[in-house]
Amino acid sequence: MANFKDEAIVLRTYDLGEADRILSLITSRHGLRRVVAKGVKRTGSRFGGRLEPFTQVRALLHEGRNLDTVIQAETARTHAALRGDYSKFLHGQVMLELVEKSLQERQEVPRLFDILRVSLDVLEGEVSDPSLLLAAFSLKVSALTGYRPHLDCCLHCGREVAGGKVSLDLGEGGVTCPRCRSHSGERVYLDPECLALMRRLLREEMSAVARMECGQREAMEVLSASLRLAEAFMERPLKSRHVIMRYLEGNARRPR
């Protein structure tokens, strides 16, 4: 078993005994890793707060049979702004869960680390609508892991879907026209403007998405559809989806 160096972002942590933690990391070249950080809960730990979620570190890891071990960690970016802003924290946490649940242990997906790094950097700065940024992130993660949502035309017959609400088939991963629509399976109905917005989010770079704006209702509809598509692809629920949707619904009800 060898030591290896890599850049990593901490996705989440689990307590292990009195003073240790198990970390879930997405690394630049070694995929999703589960590593033990020994003594990290002690006040005098040499890791300090470096191994908290959102932190990007340059790490020296020891490869283990099941779990790796952190030997050294040097901070590359703290993403500290995400701790003090509740809305950004919430959107960032969903990004972390999306990455963790999209991968199997030690599975490598090229560019997944980069898209998370870029998205967290963008989220820390000026963002017109964090929900659009998260929706774009969710669609891009699905695409990178091999499930690019089929949003341009009916996924069965290739005809353009036009007029009225559009059916997005979650299990099949794309839009279907009324003629090809199956009677089984979960689906959501989208306004044509929301579908156009989802196509744009899939195409645009994250820095451009950060400047995009739309109505509150459209942003919520697009985000909900994007996250539900990801859940259908991953075949497991995102615990954070309910928390963020409740938060956004609460904001929408509040008088401006």
Next chain:
Amino acid sequence: MLYAPPIARLVEELSKLPGIGQKTAQRLTFHLLKVPQEEARALAEAIVEAREKVAFCARCFNFAQGELCEFCANPRRDPSLVCVVERPQDIVAVERTGEFRGLYHVLGGAISPIDGIGPEDLKVRELLERVRKDGVSEVIMATNPRVEGEATAAYLAGLLKPLGVKVTRIASGIPVGGDLEYADEITLGRALKGRLEL
């Protein structure tokens, strides 16, 4: 059957405790079978008594024997000062400092969307109610200085400040006996920002 039924039952019950595996449960069981009968009975009675007599304080949600906990029932504590913590164990840590004479509010955790825990799952509504009704002048956020604790503090500050109450956060800095070389950037940055004149 490897063990007599009462032994097997005790092993099974002990192995349900956090951090106790099957082997440790067996060791504890055999230890309990060896100690004097009154010692084993005292342990069993202590467990039953704790479960039957301890509930949550109706005001702060700390553990309490009765309606209010020992802090909320104490007239010498300052009710205008409320320290918000995540768990009842955190109260013990704050009390050990001997620096705080106010009351507490136990949230029951921190906001952690990745674990499906939102503000609705914590005692947030009850905290707002207390601040509105009990003449609270300052709320000290003593949630853990982890990502979830910081975000919870930020969320609560956003709700409390419009009520006209002073909201403060416990300071972060280098631990006594620690080493600057190993301090992380956030901790050291905050320690510098909050430096004191000598």
